[in-house]
Amino acid sequence: MLRNRRATARGRRGAVGLIVTGTLVLTACGGTSGGGSGSGSGSGSGETGDGVLTLGLENTLPGWDWRKQITAGHVGLEWRPVYDTLLRTNPDGTVEPNAAEEFSYNEDKTVLTLKLRDGMTFTDGKPVNAEAAKFSLEGFRDGGGVDSGRLRGITVDVVDDMTITLTLPAPNPGLVSQLGASAGQLVSPATLDNPATLDTQPIGSGPYIYNTAESVVGSKFVFDRNPDYWNPDDFAYDKIEFMVMPDETAQLNALASGQIDGAELSLASVQQAESSGSHVETFPNVWSGIYFTDRAGTQIPALADVRVRQAINMVFDRDAIVQAIWNGHGTANASIFGPGTSGYDEDLTDHYEYDVEAAKQLMEDAGYADGFDVTLPEVENYNQEYTAITVQQLAELNIRATPVSIPRQESIPRIVGGEFPMFVYKLPVNPEVEQVTNYVRPQGSFNPLHNEDPALNDLLAQWAVADPDEAGDIYQQINEFLVENAWFAPFGNPDVTWAFNDTVTVSGTIGTTPPLYAFGPME
């Protein structure tokens, strides 16, 4: 059985960001800096708390149909009380048993066998068994939801009443971490019997039951503890309320006046929350910086020259960005692997010193002393501050960058469509397996022009079939390759920040989203 799989994904800070567009699939598990204990649970366990947990969240899930649920952002928290998942993905990237008590791959990592726990039931009384798991997985795969691609090409077979196998077209190290996220949801096969209630009355087997009477669609979700849940000890609260508050002022006011116990805040609001008595937990689980999409130089030949990409890495004063843009709430990092993930290497974080003169020399050596023209997508309320500083710093190298304003809902489709040779964004760093899956692999969705390199392909081939225990070393090698070849020009890791009153805290986030079990009473 596989345990402690180090899946990675990088945390995303999409906070306000990608959210509603529902596009970003990258979800994120996020290693907390201390790393997780691997097995076991989050902070929610231990205490048997009997209180109510009330959180202010910025948006609302798109109805209860499990096929539409996503892992990223606050929506990725909202379905968690109701729908149990086959596996559990932890912020440190490890994956462990959950509703499936055992999981293991065959030798060539193309068949995953999952054995379900005995005795679990859905809230309609039907058993959680192999048929139900097959129904849930196939429905999700074919449901056309934003995350449905996570199961594309996978076939599900029932082996016996409590065992299923997933057959993969090719090894996919990220699959198990997905089964601890939206793709691993379990729903009763009766869910589809009545299309009219599909979006209003979820039938799951999760730790809580949706309280239809007390909830208000689009503004308040209320959940009561599920008395039949197999693992109640990991969830500290008897009742959970999610209040939908798109506006940060509303969240701050509700927190200060005691209406909610906690909310995710932007870095600009941290000080205000602290001054009104809240305590703030921070996690380095997103990264921001420049993504080069045209590393082969098909649109801008200069970008094919590693010296040009290295020079771009050298014109950013990362420590100044931490102070000026993130108000000191973050860490400079020239690599895309975040603290707490196995690929993280502290020596690589300052691989590119801020040195404009040396950068100019590199440009001259490469034959691009006069720079080039490039357009950068600028997304309102999302990457404007990064785009502005990028335009300014690229000008040091005579690179004429022109921001093109695009609506947020178009940003991801256009970026992953390969329209921009480079762009500035912020995305999750955990679980790190997602980083490699989405940004690095030739077929990754954030590698739209399918850049590849023979040396990197060798590493990716090893990565695809590595056992979790050995994967750390491969991630380190991938990280080294990416930094030395300047595949990206990361600025660093702005903190993901959650603020709470003095009774509640959270132990970790995956991207910006804490797992539900991570909420618990203050020690």
Add this chain to the structure above:
Amino acid sequence: MLMFIGRKLAAGLVLFIAVTFVTFLLVFSNGEESVRNNLGELATEDQIAQRVNELNLDQPVLVQYVKWLGSLLTGSLGRSFNSGETVTSILATRIPVTLSIIFLALLVTSVLSIAVGVVSAVKGGWVDRSLQFLAGGAAALPSFLVAIALTFLFAIALPIFPATGYVPFGEDPGRWATSLVLPIAALVIHMVANSAQQFRGAMVDALKQDYIRTLRSRGVPERAVVLRHALRNAAAPGLTILSVQTIGLVGGAVLIEQIFALPGVGQFTIRAAIAGDLPSVMGVVVFGTLLVLVVNILADVVNAWINPRVRLS
């Protein structure tokens, strides 16, 4: 009077069709892009094409509009692209919130602005100057700042009212009222300041008229002169301002709903627009257009009722 109302309704219908048609063209001209956003970057071209087909987005926009208008006549606004719920059921939960805000804000504004306007005009002197000064200051205050200040004072420092949230009237009328005190206060301060100045100006003009002097010379009590005769004539310009402000209130409500986390139409509009949820956007447009039409017709009717000259013109 019936002819008068009939003319207004006919004009309203034409306006309604014009507004919805133009918005429909704007909103639905790029339906495929909206589907793409909804399905995410991992969606295949087949999935997108299938969904576009399911939603009839591959038909000419004109055909789509006629179908939409047809289903509107049967009381259907279609289903949200996002949540799959019917747009009418979503709006049914949200319109009461927004209408509560707009109705109460209008009521409070009318009462206060007439009172302040009349007192200013009648008393004159330092009372007038003080009220004018206060109104000038209040008119300059943006409502979001007022909202933040009020919340800090009366929800956080002195926890009298809830800082955020809404309680439906049917659930608990008392808590419904307290949940709306701060939002309404934040909205109306600005409006009262503006409307009161209008009422004051109109009252001052009315009180200078010859007929007022005649009434006074006949010994009609001052109270009757002011309230029955002068105010009635001063009401028309005040009402016009109020109806314009009501329409402005819809915009103000969007902001206030955000700051106070009220689950109204404004909050929903923002979400629908960002998510490319076209049927929901159209539902909101229908609501907004109807609201404006109703308010305008009501203002005209009330105006005509208190002032016969308007009816005849």
